[in-house]
Amino acid sequence: MFRNPFIKKKIVCIGGGNAMPKAVLRGLKDKNTELFVVSCVLDSGGSSGKLRKEFDIISPGDIRRAFTELCIFKETEKDLLNFRFPKGELSEHTLGNLFFAAMFLKERSYKPVFEKMNSFLMGNHRILPSTIHKADLVAVLENGQKIIGEMNIDSPQHNTNLKIKEIFLEPEVHACPQTVRRIKEAEMVIIGPGDIYSSLMQVLLVKGTADTIKISKAKKVYVCNAMTKKGESNGFGVSDFVKEIEKCLKCELDYVIYNNKMPNENRLNKYKQEHPELLEMVKFDNLPKEKKYIGADLLFDEGELAHDSDKLAKILLKI
Numbered sequence: 001m002f003r004n005p006f007i008k009k010k011i012v013c014i015g016g017g018n019a020m021p022k023a024v025l026r027g028l029k030d031k032n033t034e035l036f037v038v039s040c041v042l043d044s045g046g047s048s049g050k051l052r053k054e055f056d057i058i059s060p061g062d063i064r065r066a067f068t069e070l071c072i073f074k075e076t077e078k079d080l081l082n083f084r085f086p087k088g089e090l091s092e093h094t095l096g097n098l099f100f101a102a103m104f105l106k107e108r109s110y111k112p113v114f115e116k117m118n119s120f121l122m123g124n125h126r127i128l129p130s131t132i133h134k135a136d137l138v139a140v141l142e143n144g145q146k147i148i149g150e151m152n153i154d155s156p157q158h159n160t161n162l163k164i165k166e167i168f169l170e171p172e173v174h175a176c177p178q179t180v181r182r183i184k185e186a187e188m189v190i191i192g193p194g195d196i197y198s199s200l201m202q203v204l205l206v207k208g209t210a211d212t213i214k215i216s217k218a219k220k221v222y223v224c225n226a227m228t229k230k231g232e233s234n235g236f237g238v239s240d241f242v243k244e245i246e247k248c249l250k251c252e253l254d255y256v257i258y259n260n261k262m263p264n265e266n267r268l269n270k271y272k273q274e275h276p277e278l279l280e281m282v283k284f285d286n287l288p289k290e291k292k293y294i295g296a297d298l299l300f301d302e303g304e305l306a307h308d309s310d311k312l313a314k315i316l317l318k319i
Contacts, residue, residue: 008034008124012186012218014203015194016040016062021069023193023306024223027313029070035125036182037066038209042130042137042169042202045151047084047093051101058110058129060100063117068096070121128182130203133173137202140166154198155277156231164232167201175208183209186218190316193223193307196244197232204248214251219319223312224258226298226305228279237283238293253292255319257312258284260295263305271305281305 011033013024017040028035041058043049048059068078081096090098103113110132118126139147141162147153148170183189194200204210213220222245228236238258246252262281263271272278287293296315300308 008032009188010034010036010182010186012036012038012183012189014038014189014191014200016043016065016199016203017194018065019193019195019199019225019306021065023309023312024190024316025066025069027309028316029122029125031313031317034123035070036186037070037125037127038130038179038183038203039063039066039127040130040150040199040202041132042135042150044136044149045155047097049151050092051097055101055105056134057101057104058132060097061094063100063127063129064094064096066127067117067121070125070127072120072122126182128179129176130179130209131173131175131206135169135171135173137198137205138168138170139164139197150198150202153232154195158231160231160234163234164197167197167205169202169205172207175206175212180208180212183212183216183218186216188219188221188316188319189213189216191220191222191245193225195229195232196225196236196241200245201248204245210249214249219254220249220251221255221257221316221319222253223307224256225282226259226307227281230277230279233282234279237285238287241282255292255294257294257296257298257315258282259298259307260284261297261299263299267302268305278305 009032013020013035025035040062043059043061048061051057052059064081068081083095085091085093103116104110107113136148137150137153139153141147142165143162145158147158192200222242224238224241228234242253242256284295294315298307298311299305
């Protein structure tokens with residue numbers, strides 16, 4: 001059966017931070033797609049963490065990043081939303097985060113806030129929260145030590161040589177009905193790229209999300225990180241990332257997209273100096289000979305060692 005090329009492909013994109021919006025949303029937003037972003041909302045540090053604590057709201061930072069990538073605003077207006085106050089009582093806060101907090105405090109409900117935000121997105125794209133309930137991300141290290149809060153996992157102060165043996169949300173919280181419905185209706189679910197625990201797991205661990213992905217008829221696609229991160233994925237290869245995702249989903253992924261082009265040593269060392277939290281390029285040795293593994297040159301040809309959205313989009317649209 002051939003798919004009608006005039007009907008937009010419904011795609012759910014899961015993640016947060018800068019990686020997923022820049023790599024996935026940027027490449028797919030102006031194609032024949034209808035994107036539904038399930039955004040991280042449990043960040044505990046920086047501007048998002050402060051607003052979450054002070055006003056008892058979900059963290060807005062990753063919602064803002066997805067919004068600025070998909071909205072119809074001019075670049076100057078997007079820059080304004082991302083403006084970070086340099087000092088004073090508003091230090092660290094971005095205008096977009098403050099705007100989200102103000103909308104919620106005025107409406108006292110998330111539904112009209114997201115309806116208003118989504119009305120400014122191009123096409124039929126939508127942003128959805130992973131949950132609207134309060135919870136903390138908790139990691140248990142191999143020595144039994146508990147690390148509580150996304151910030152403390154993302155920017156670790158503990159011994160980063162200790163591996164994370166368990167990850168969960170405390171307390172258990174449920175996904176929004178709208179989010180569950182969109183996953184059920186999707187033709188494809190794209191997970192990542194992004195920090196395996198502090199970003200992706202905080203979405204997948206929300207009750208109802210992984211279970212719905214598991215039973216969904218959507219193609220389940222994981223976009224693997226290009227580099228390992230201190231305290232989260234030390235020594236990880238592609239198969240290690242996949243193992244963690246599949247363990248959480250309790251099912252196998254249909255496709256795994258990974259970078260197989262190594263940058264030259266000078267470029268790698270320069271980038272590592274600029275980003276000390278990043279360790280090494282993700283290895284892809286000894287992968288099973290299965291069609292689900294798609295290796296390709298995914299990086300920008302120069303500059304930052306990150307996914308080139310155009311290269312990635314071409315692969316995703318062929319699946």
